[in-house]
Amino acid sequence: MGIITVKNLDFSYDNETMAVHGVSFSIEKGSYTTIVGHNGSGKSTIAKLLLGLLEKKSGEIFIDDLPLTQENLQKIRSKIGIVFQNPDNQFIGSTVRDDIAFGLENHQVPQQEMDPIIDEFAKKVKMTEFLNSEPIKLSGGQKQRVAIAGVLAMKPEILIFDEATSMLDPQGKDEIKKVIHDLHEDSTITIISITHDIEEVAKSDDVIVMDKGKVVLTGKPEEILLKEKQLISMKLDIPFSLKLQKALKTNGIKIKETITMEGLVDELCQYASKK
Ligand SMILES: Nc1ncnc2c1ncn2[C@@H]1O[C@H](COP(=O)(O)OP(=O)(O)O)[C@@H](O)[C@H]1O
Ligand SMILES: [Mg+2]
Incomplete structure (x- = not known):
């Protein structure tokens, strides 16, 4: 069993159309998995289901062998970090330091233990020199790096990036992709990268392709990327x-x-x- 196992998952926002339908997959601990699909294919819905932010209609979700139930919700959420698309929606602090501290404060980490943790993760995303800057003055890529540091400071076992580079300029995109890949190389963290951009598939360990709420392909990048006709039929191109x-x-x-x-x-x- 993988660190994440999903069986026959169904979800509907309106009780009519299925946003996620019969979805099953397994994600190996420590792997880098890309979930790719055209807009509206159900990718973000899956991420929210994994975090228990939406309630599944039917099916099963296991995180680290724990079934996702109301009882296990807090425990499971503490294992998963998520970085969203829009860096401007994830800022609350008046400085970068405050911002990274936010999650730690919520977890009642004592004040004196906070600074070394903040310094460690700011360094990891190369934002040390900006710790006293105002988040609004940063570039999109820098803002996302701060968001990643804030999530990492919570020491998640699984990190989900939901289109985390899609609003960034090319330089910002490259910065974030590098941070994500370095993280994967330097740690045992499990990474799930959600994207509609087929260009991001090549460097992952495993790929899950979604279309119209269903998983249509799973495999290694080289297997997936050579299925040109099928990808084009799902508006994904090669x-x-x-x-x-x-x-x-x-x-x-x-x-x-x-x-x-x-x-x-x-x-x-x-x-x-x-x-
Ligand atoms: N809050 C919502 N209310 C109703 N329908 C939604 C909501 N969010 C997403 N949907 C619908 O669910 C489907 C899957 O959406 P989503 O998971 O956001 O796709 P993706 O992340 O792959 O772009 C789409 O048809 C979308 O319109
Ligand atoms: Mg989405």
Whole structure:
């Protein structure tokens, strides 16, 4: 059993249409899983169901072997952190330090123990020099880094990013992706990245593809990304690097298949050096 196991989950907002229907999946402890799907496919609903923010209609949810019940709710919530899409909606403090402190205060961490924890996690997201700054003065990427530090300070076992980079400019997106990947490499935390952007799939361990409230594909990135027709039928397309490889192949340039942009650049450099 994975750290998260979901069986036959159903949920409806209006008792007519199913926002989530017959969803089953399992997420391995310590893995980096991407849940990808077009807008409205039910991804955020799944995240809210996992946190017990919405109540399932039927099915089962297990977090770390605990069934998600009213009784276990607090225990389960303490295991999961979530970072949302809009960094401006997650700010409450007048300084970055206050902001990271917010969750700790809620957990009644004594004042004198707070500072070292705040410093540790501000450092992790490279925001130490901004600890006394006002959050509103930060860039989108910096705001999301603060939000991540605040969530990490609660020491969750599972961290969910729900479109956490989608409102950021390209630089902010890159900053956050790097923070997330570094986190995954340096710790045993389980990461779930929710996105509608197929470009984000390549670097994960496992992928869950959702369409119209259902899980339609699960597998490794290389298995998923090669199902071009199916992805396009779900309005997901394939990554730019794969499109470029196809175009190169059509023009007689044969390189080893790779799913990442970095891999493609490597292959092209090797190809060029042989010429
Ligand atoms: N608060 C809500 N009330 C009613 N319907 C909702 C609500 N939130 C989402 N939905 C509907 O549920 C479906 C799944 O939405 P959502 O989980 O937000 O999708 P995603 O995160 O993949 O974009 C969509 O059809 C959406 O319109
Ligand atoms: Mg969503």
